[in-house]
Amino acid sequence: MKRSLIWFRNDLRIHDNEALIKACQAKEVVPLYCIDPRHFAKTSFGFPKTGYHRTKFLLESLQNLRSNLKEIGIDLIIREGKPEEIIPEIIEKYDIDLAFTHKEITREEIDVENSLKDTLGDTLTFAWSSTLFHINDIPFSKEDVPDVFTQFRKRTEKESKVRKEYEEPTRASLVPGIEAGKIPTVEDLGLEDKPDDPRAVLNFKGGEDEALKRLQNYFWEGDHLKNYKFTRNGLLGPDYSSKLSPWLANGCISPRRIYWEVKQYEEKRKKNVSTYWMIFELLWRDYFRFSAWKYGDKIFWPSGIQGKKRKWKTDRDIFNKWAEGNTGIPFIDANMRELNNTGYMSNRGRQNVASFLAQNLNIDWRMGAEYFESLLIDYDPCSNYGNWAYNTTVGHDPRNRYFNIISQAEKYDKKGEYVKNWVPALRKVSKDFIHEPHKMNQDQQTLFSVDIGNGYPEPMINLDESYEEIKARD
Missing domain, CATH: 3.40.50.620 (HUPs)
Structure with missing residues (x-):
C-alpha cells in the first residue's frame, strides 16, 4: 500500500x-x-x-x-x-x-x-x-438486540469484553502536492458569531486536547468520579457530571479511553457504585446505537419503534413558546434558555423538557428532536432520537410515562438557583414561589419585583389538568 x-x-x-x-x-x-x-x-x-x-x-x-x-x-x-x-x-x-x-x-x-x-x-x-463494545463482540445479532436495556446490559457485561485501545500513530507522510485547504469560520458557513455566555456550566471547546484535559480534570485533579452517581443530576456548575458527551459525540475522545481511565481510577483511587455508573452510562450510549442498527429508520418515525399511533400537533406558536423558553413554567424555561444560549443542557433538563413538549403539550416529538439536533453540541442521532422516543413512550419504554415538572423542579432545584440563573425576571422571587410564580398575589409580585403576565408569562397550560389528560390516554 x-x-x-x-x-x-x-x-x-x-x-x-x-x-x-x-x-x-x-x-x-x-x-x-x-x-x-x-x-x-x-x-x-x-x-x-x-x-x-x-x-x-x-x-x-x-x-x-x-x-x-x-x-x-x-x-x-x-x-x-x-x-x-x-x-x-x-x-x-x-x-x-x-x-x-x-x-x-x-x-x-x-x-x-x-x-x-x-x-x-x-x-x-x-x-x-463509535461504541464502547465492538459491534462484533456483543452477544447479539442485529435482529436479537433486546428491546429492554437491562437485558442488553447484563448479557453484554457478562459475555463481552472491552477491547484495548489502538496505539497512536507516531509518524506519517503526506501525499505530496495536495493543498491542505482552509477550515471555514462560522461566518463562512452562513452563521452569525456569538459571544460565550458567562452563565454556561462549562466553557466547552472542541478538540481532542480539550477532551483529554477534561477527563484528567474530572477524574484525577478534581477527583469527582467517586461521587458521580450522586451528583450527576445537578444543574449548576461544571463538575456535577463529567460533561464528556460533546467530545464523545464528535469523536474527540474514544469511549474506550474513558473506560480504561475508569479502570485505572478504580485501581489507584476508589472503586464504587459511581465508577461503575460512568461505565453504565456508556452502555446506555451503546444501547441506543445498537438499537438504531436493529430498527433503522423506525427511530425517526412519529410512531417510533413501538409503532404507536397518536395524533400529534405541530402548532408553531405553541412550539415556539417551548423553544424560546417562554412557557411560564420556570423550570422548563430555564432549561430551554440554557440550551439556546450555550448548546448544552443537563440530562435531567432534557428529560423534563421532552416530556413537557410531547406529553403535556402533545406536540410532535420529532420537532423537539430536530430542535435539539440543531443546537446540542453533543448531538448524536442515536442517543438524541432514542432518548426523545423513550421520553415520549414510542421508544424503549412503552409505559405512559411523564414527568411531574414542579416535583422535578423542587427536587433538583430546591432553592431555585438554576431558574434564577437563566430567568432573570425571577431573580428576586422567594424560593417558596420560584417554580410557580403565578401563584403570587399582586402584593407578593411587587415585593419580589416581578409582574406575571408582563415581565414573565403566565403558564401556557394548567399542568395538573394536562396530567389528567395524559393519564386518560391509551
Missing part, C-alpha cells in the same frame, strides 16, 4: 483511531474531512441542521485535529462538498490504493457510504469505533 486516504467523520482524534492507524501503514497518507453542505441545510421542520454552537464546536475540533496531525508529520485536508463526489476525485488524482473510514449506523450517513461503495468498491474499507 503506497498511498491511503482516511476520511474523518465523527472520529476527530489521534488516539484509539483504527482507520487512522491503518491508513498510516501506507507510505503516504491523505487525511480528509469534507464540509458537507447538507449538514448546514434545514431539517424537515425547518431548523438549521447544524446551528451555531454545534458548528463552533466542530470547527474547533477540526483545528485541533489539524494541529495534532501536524505533530506526526501530516496535515488535515479540508474540502467543501459532498464526500461521495470529492473522495473519488482525490483517489483518482493522487493514485490512492485504499481509503479508510469508520462505519456509521443511521440513514443519511449510510446513504453516503453506499454511494461511495458503489463508486470505489473494495478500495473503501470500514472500521468500527
